[in-house]
Amino acid sequence: MKYSFLKLPVIFLLTCLISSKVLFAQDSVSLRMHLNTLCSKSFSGRGYVNDGMGKAADYIVNQFRSDSLQSFTKDYRQAFTYPVNTFTSVMDVKIDGRTLQPGVDYLVHAAASGYYKESMKVKIIDGLDFAEKVKKKDTVLIKDWEKWSKQLTKEKFAFVLQNIDTINSLMQWKGNKEFVKHLPKGVFFIPYHKKPIWTVSQAAMPATVIEFYDTNFVFKKNKISVAVDNKFLTKFEADNIAGFVPGKESTDSFIVITAHYDHLGKMGNRTMFPGASDNASGTSMMLELARYYAANPAKYTMVFIAFAGEEAGLLGSKYFTEHPLMDLGKIKFLINIDIMGDATSGISVVNGKTHETEYNILAGLNKAGIDGFSFKEVRQGGAAANSDHYFFTEKGVPAFFIFSMGGKGYYHDIWDKADKVTLQNIPQFGELVKRFIATF
Ligand SMILES: [Zn+2]
Numbered sequence: 001m002k003y004s005f006l007k008l009p010v011i012f013l014l015t016c017l018i019s020s021k022v023l024f025a026q027d028s029v030s031l032r033m034h035l036n037t038l039c040s041k042s043f044s045g046r047g048y049v050n051d052g053m054g055k056a057a058d059y060i061v062n063q064f065r066s067d068s069l070q071s072f073t074k075d076y077r078q079a080f081t082y083p084v085n086t087f088t089s090v091m092d093v094k095i096d097g098r099t100l101q102p103g104v105d106y107l108v109h110a111a112a113s114g115y116y117k118e119s120m121k122v123k124i125i126d127g128l129d130f131a132e133k134v135k136k137k138d139t140v141l142i143k144d145w146e147k148w149s150k151q152l153t154k155e156k157f158a159f160v161l162q163n164i165d166t167i168n169s170l171m172q173w174k175g176n177k178e179f180v181k182h183l184p185k186g187v188f189f190i191p192y193h194k195k196p197i198w199t200v201s202q203a204a205m206p207a208t209v210i211e212f213y214d215t216n217f218v219f220k221k222n223k224i225s226v227a228v229d230n231k232f233l234t235k236f237e238a239d240n241i242a243g244f245v246p247g248k249e250s251t252d253s254f255i256v257i258t259a260h261y262d263h264l265g266k267m268g269n270r271t272m273f274p275g276a277s278d279n280a281s282g283t284s285m286m287l288e289l290a291r292y293y294a295a296n297p298a299k300y301t302m303v304f305i306a307f308a309g310e311e312a313g314l315l316g317s318k319y320f321t322e323h324p325l326m327d328l329g330k331i332k333f334l335i336n337i338d339i340m341g342d343a344t345s346g347i348s349v350v351n352g353k354t355h356e357t358e359y360n361i362l363a364g365l366n367k368a369g370i371d372g373f374s375f376k377e378v379r380q381g382g383a384a385a386n387s388d389h390y391f392f393t394e395k396g397v398p399a400f401f402i403f404s405m406g407g408k409g410y411y412h413d414i415w416d417k418a419d420k421v422t423l424q425n426i427p428q429f430g431e432l433v434k435r436f437i438a439t440f
Pocket of ligand 1: 125
């Protein structure tokens with residue numbers, strides 16, 4: 001053995017680089033496996049069709065069990081219910097015999113009712129006509145709208161609504177979200193000049209609103225056929241999944257990692273929203289951290305929670321904070337992960353301005369480097385009610401919500417697929433979180 005002393009540091013450095021690369025590579029294999037599974041067809045977009053959310057819950061329970069996490073309940077589950085509007089079977093919209101592509105040409109409004117009717121005539125309704133009708137009035141009342149909108153009750157027509165903004169501002173309604181609730185039963189096309197973004201609704205409304213995204217299409221004397229089936233469930237049953245690894249030094253102080261595992265599911269029986277980035281990616285990271293801490297317990301008890309019902313309005317985390325499985329006052333810190341699929345531009349930290357000290361620790365660890373890697377940016381964000389950290393923050397639990405910045409920007413659409421998620425710099429995020437947790 002004749003290595004010179006000069007060469008030793010080089011070899012050491014090389015070994016470190018290679019081993020950290022191998023480490024990150026292994027992490028990314030596990031992350032990829034979870035991600036692909038959670039986005040696969042059989043999970044149906046982890047929503048309300050074919051028990052998709054239930055299957056994802058089972059998957060997480062099995063992971064927690066095989067990693068030997070402990071449970072607050074008998075099977076890691078915390079059950080709760082909520083009302084939700086679902087589209088579980090037929091969804092077929094045709095113009096002049098041509099079937100429109102769901103998720104591409106149109107979205108059915110999340111709160112829409114079902115409707116079956118063939119060969120409706122198109123009638124274009126312009127909001128400017130309403131403005132014309134009420135223009136001499138100082139204040140426009142709901143009865144003005146009700147009188148004018150009577151023309152929308154003729155069920156032989158499919159209405160195409162234009163210039164709704166005018167109506168919204170006259171009625172002082174908060175955009176189309178409020179507008180559509182005032183529509184009667186019937187079919188209404190609302191043209192949009194933006195990317196389709198679908199949601200989940202806890203309520204159902206009388207109208208069947210078709211958000212129409214084919215901007216090249218000009219409605220004339222067309223024939224429209226609609227077959228949309230909805231099911232409004234008053235008590236959809238969902239489970240939060242929680243497991244923990246007792247701390248080495250203290251078992252009644254907690255560090256909590258959370259991620260929502262639900263997504264939008266399917267719009268009808270054919271159109272799936274895989275939710276790869278949102279939030280199969282964050283769920284995969286949470287599972288990997290759970291596996292790591294099960295094998296390498298921390299100073300404090302590590303708690304891992306996968307929330308349901310996030311897309312319907314942060315419902316799982318709200319329920320958990322109202323029915324906590326442990327003392328919320330004993331949480332030293334909580335990290336919520338929602339969208340962790342591609343961090344080529346860095347990471348963003350919601351509540352980074354609220355918890356300045358912890359933010360500085362995190363940013364400092366990044367600056368020092370994670371085995372030679374640093375994120376381009378660790379953005380210091382303010383408070384926001386945009387994910388599952390929110391109700392914890394409201395209860396005084398110190399929490400960050402961290403999401404990755406980068407990727408193709410697919411969001412709540414049919415293109416948010418596993419193969420579009422690169423996992424670039426994502427294992428490094430896992431390592432940064434471990435180092436951050438070690439500072440507590
Ligand atoms: Zn979402």
